[in-house]
Amino acid sequence: MPGLAMKTLWAVALVAALLCGAARPMLAVEPADPWPELARDIFNGRPLADGAGLIAIDMPYRAEDAAIVPVTLRATLPQGDTRTLKAITLVIDQNPAPVAATFQVGAGVTMISTRVRIDSYTSVHAVAELSDGQLYASTTFVKASGGCSAPTAKNAEQANANVGQMRFRQFAKPSDGPVSGPREAQIMIRHPNNSGLQRDQVTLLYIPAFFIKELRVRQGDEVVLAMESGISISENPNIRFSYLPNGATTFRVEAVDTDGHVFTGEWPAEPAM
């Protein structure tokens, strides 16, 4: 049964993640930088070029709310470069499952903005893949939040209510931009996105993982954004992105969570003016 296989795999992954987590504090004060190994594992040893100037990560220096840290990724190709952006992978090095998401992009997507959980002081990497298969990596550093902030639900009952409810918003075109120029849209989906890494202190059992693992936004039939995601994406996943209107009259969104639930929505494309 595929469901069972999934669960077993998850159990193994969780145990591995937890062992890593448990081992960390016992290391020396300056733990080894996990990035070289992470990069090798995630990208199968492919070379990563310096992404400075090509892929930018915009994050606050301090994670104010550990559960909701805004991150904006912007790809800018040098003038005359004929390649296009194919995908961006977002990695939060010190999180229990470092790969937050991989976004495959369609026409005109150069900006993706979402929210992530930050467990600890960490480097964050964004790796852009261009149409020629070249990978470019950029990095930034985020300090953990202080006080009583935690990377978990603030309102645990609300987090489990209306799972799968979606909202889609299209933003007004900047007044000085051309009608055919890039626009922005945002997809929001209600989901607790439980990490599965919290241990119930009373039962000593792990609260099961339950999160959105795939999300696809289509403009007409064309995929404009596809996300494969993990437990670092915040509760109620929220993705804002730029795109080029392709003349289609509808947006369709499909999301799948780790329990196999499929959520769908459809909205008319607003005229570009």
Added chain:
Amino acid sequence: MIMAAAAPSAGSVPLDAPLQVREVAAGVFVHFGVNALMTAENEGAIANIGFVVGDDAVAVIDTGGSVREGRRLLAAIRKVTTKPIRYVINSHAHPDHVFGNAAFAGEAAIFVGHRNLPRALALRGSYYLDAFRRSMGDALEGVELIAPQFLIEDDVKLDLGNHRLTLREWAPAHSDNDLTVLDETTQTLFAGDLVFLQHIPVVDGSLRGWLAAMNELSRIPARQVVPGHGPLAEWPLALAGERRYLERLAQDCRALIASGASLAQAATTAGLSEKPLWELFEEYNARNATAAFAELEWE
């Protein structure tokens, strides 16, 4: 052998100096925390914690941000009375209110909390322990997460002998496990973090829920309030500043959402006009704005 020789010093730990407490009403004692983040230097003693002494027994309301603070609270209680500690009440799951619980583990007391408190401790406890061990080190020695055995649904009255307490659960507001304790005998309200004065309010539950609770809070028949943070104050006048801040935050976030602004923009702009009015504004306002924006986006 060397270890054995060194051991006696561990046995001669000086007695814990009693926390400084103030009797705010007959039999009602409070230690007022400092308006700061929890550090090794302040031993996590940032929240207001206290106890009520009845004819028969004592109830403790919050235990502080470290076992050391909890033990010092216990020493303060023992300076006042030898009566048994029957209840240890936690107003909610935040570390500055519960990390002292272990100091009372040997007191045969019943731990009491909101019906959602066990879940909050389960979801957040290990994260809090990791995060604060990193920042406070040895000051967190001995901290244990002790979940309540007695869960409060709606409201429950406890009688300490001529001190009747009403414990009441609240819907998500400051957190999703807020509990208030009203000493009916002296009309003193222990509001936990449902009430902040001077120290900027912290939104870690539901901004809408908190604002919605304001009227009901104001109807609690108390004459004075011990807020979670800040000085003793008149009730319900004490709510005014917090209410104004939370309304400002909501209004700013709603306007930003309507204009198509991003969460990152909200974090740096919402609520800024309140800056001169609160301590720890820099530490918490961006976080409040972030949480508020993400909540109100779903309206």
